[in-house]
Amino acid sequence: MEAAPGPQEKYQLVTRNLQEVLGEEKLASILRERELRIYWGTATTGKPHVAYFVPMSKIADFLKAGCEVTILFADLHAYLDNMKAPWELLELRTRYYEHVIKAMLESIGVPLEKLKFVRGTEYQLSKEYTLDVYRLSSVVTQHDAKKAGAEVVKQLEHPLLSGLLYPGLQALDEEYLKVDAQFGGVDQRKIFTFAEKYLPSLGYAKRIHLMNPMVPGLTGGKMSSSEEESKIDLLDRKEDVKKKLKKAFCEPGNVENNGVLSFIKHVLFPLKSEFVILREEKWGGNKAYTTYEALEKDFAEQVVHPGDLKNSVEVALNKLLDPIREKFNNPELKKLSSAAYPDPSRAKHTEKGTKNSEPENVVPSRLDIRVGKVISVEKHPDADSLYVEQIDVGEPEPRTVVSGLVQFVPKEQLQDRLVVLLCNLKPQKMRGVESQGMVLCASSVGEPRQVEPLDPPAGSCAGERVYVEGYEGGEPDDELKPKKKVFEKLQADFRISQDCVAQWKQRNFLTKLGSISCKTLKGGSIG
Numbered sequence: 001m002e003a004a005p006g007p008q009e010k011y012q013l014v015t016r017n018l019q020e021v022l023g024e025e026k027l028a029s030i031l032r033e034r035e036l037r038i039y040w041g042t043a044t045t046g047k048p049h050v051a052y053f054v055p056m057s058k059i060a061d062f063l064k065a066g067c068e069v070t071i072l073f074a075d076l077h078a079y080l081d082n083m084k085a086p087w088e089l090l091e092l093r094t095r096y097y098e099h100v101i102k103a104m105l106e107s108i109g110v111p112l113e114k115l116k117f118v119r120g121t122e123y124q125l126s127k128e129y130t131l132d133v134y135r136l137s138s139v140v141t142q143h144d145a146k147k148a149g150a151e152v153v154k155q156l157e158h159p160l161l162s163g164l165l166y167p168g169l170q171a172l173d174e175e176y177l178k179v180d181a182q183f184g185g186v187d188q189r190k191i192f193t194f195a196e197k198y199l200p201s202l203g204y205a206k207r208i209h210l211m212n213p214m215v216p217g218l219t220g221g222k223m224s225s226s227e228e229e230s231k232i233d234l235l236d237r238k239e240d241v242k243k244k245l246k247k248a249f250c251e252p253g254n255v256e257n258n259g260v261l262s263f264i265k266h267v268l269f270p271l272k273s274e275f276v277i278l279r280e281e282k283w284g285g286n287k288a289y290t291t292y293e294a295l296e297k298d299f300a301e302q303v304v305h306p307g308d309l310k311n312s313v314e315v316a317l318n319k320l321l322d323p324i325r326e327k328f329n330n331p332e333l334k335k336l337s338s339a340a341y342p343d344p345s346r347a348k349h350t351e352k353g354t355k356n357s358e359p360e361n362v363v364p365s366r367l368d369i370r371v372g373k374v375i376s377v378e379k380h381p382d383a384d385s386l387y388v389e390q391i392d393v394g395e396p397e398p399r400t401v402v403s404g405l406v407q408f409v410p411k412e413q414l415q416d417r418l419v420v421l422l423c424n425l426k427p428q429k430m431r432g433v434e435s436q437g438m439v440l441c442a443s444s445v446g447e448p449r450q451v452e453p454l455d456p457p458a459g460s461c462a463g464e465r466v467y468v469e470g471y472e473g474g475e476p477d478d479e480l481k482p483k484k485k486v487f488e489k490l491q492a493d494f495r496i497s498q499d500c501v502a503q504w505k506q507r508n509f510l511t512k513l514g515s516i517s518c519k520t521l522k523g524g525s526i527g
């Protein structure tokens with residue numbers, strides 16, 4: 001039987017791989033005296049994906065350190081955050097989260113009996129909690145509430161009151177769950193400092209805050225439930241896992257924003273204390289790494305090939321996902337999954353040719369729009385008004401795109417800039433060159449005609465998904481059928497607002513970093 005870890009070893013387990021700890025001295029002091037009480041909360045919104053293994057892996061560390069761990073299914077928060085979980089789906093999504101989070105923990109060997117599971121609505125609707133919400137609202141400024149939720153709560157031009165309440169409720173949870181510490185991603189930092197500022201004003205203790213780094217998604221940006229290509233769903237089939245990993249950003253020797261390496265560092269190494277690169281004998285055979293640093297060094301020096309890294313992660317990841325797939329391979333949980341997350345992007349269809357078939361559901365989530373980076377620009381060899389661009393959209397190879405921008409945008413202004421690319425149009429030859437997408441641009445209404453490529457938010461990465469506010473969850477069509485004219489029907493309602501923001505029916509085009517915009521063409525069209 002292993003000896004119980006001492007205070008120093010417990011501190012090491014609790015803090016390893018974290019980006020930041022607020023309250024280090026208090027943490028060390030508690031660990032010298034007794035077991036640490038900690039909670040992790042998850043709002044029951046989009047479907048959990050493989051990045052959720054990152055906090056699960058830390059929860060395993062907390063248990064090894066002897067901590068008393070509570071997992072909060074923050075159902076009320078999910079509704080308050082711009083109704084990301086509609087009221088009628090709240091109960092279903094919370095049940096789905098309970099099943100899938102427990103299945104994840106079991107798949108990495110965490111004993112569930114050592115954890116406490118709580119739903120927010122079990123205590124957040126009580127008289128005492130509600131009174132504390134009112135007490136808090138009497139001392140918190142609108143500015144501080146909005147600032148606290150800036151990285152977590154969906155930001156709107158005219159914010160809902162519910163989103164301003166969100167940080168206060170998360171702060172109060174620390175008191176009502178009777179914990180010493182809260183654990184979350186570094187994107188929660190402003191909420192954590194908000195809690196440290198305002199809980200003492202109600203007479204409650206300031207808590208410790210433990211923050212994980214944000215793990216890059218497979219396209220290099222944040223792994224997000226609303227970005228289909230950036231995430232691997234926990235119930236994805238093995239062939240889907242292979243396909244998504246194949247597309248993953250994993251440039252030879254590049255360790256920055258590398259989602260594949262990050263997954264190894266934050267999930268696979270902490271669970272197994274080693275990682276094996278699987279490769280054929282002619283390429284050196286299998287190699288076991290006992291430290292992440294050694295693996296990263298070999299990848300940076302191109303001793304490890306991206307293809308071998310992806311294949312090895314695929315094998316390890318499927319071992320984690322197999323028990324979850326097996327658990328959800330029963331009629332009751334399949335029914336729960338489809339009821340909690342109904343497909344918003346397609347209407348149900350009856351057999352072709354039957355009477356009373358329902359109309360096709362034309363919604364913006366059917367468009368595969370992504371951030372692209374222009375790698376090269378050349379004049380079309382056979383058309384003076386056309387450019388031929390090579391554009392990186394987070395795939396293994398850049399796409400060839402033909403654009404009629406020669407008379408509107410100088411070549412040097414396109415080179416190396418970020419653009420917004422519609423990626424699921426049927427490829428079409430334009431004067432002999434096949435175009436694999438469309439650069440979306442704002443156009444002036446009057447004469448002389450002006451055209452400006454749309455701008456993603458600063459800091460965006462190639463491959464990040466662009467979506468319309470309120471339509472984050474739908475799956476884009478693999479390819480838009482020209483006869484259906486889905487893009488044309490949606491494009492009729494594309495406009496540039498008076499603030500130069502790209503919109504569909506007055507809903508903003510967004511990435512996870514903010515709105516898509518243009519520089520000057522207020523009130524213009526988009527095409």
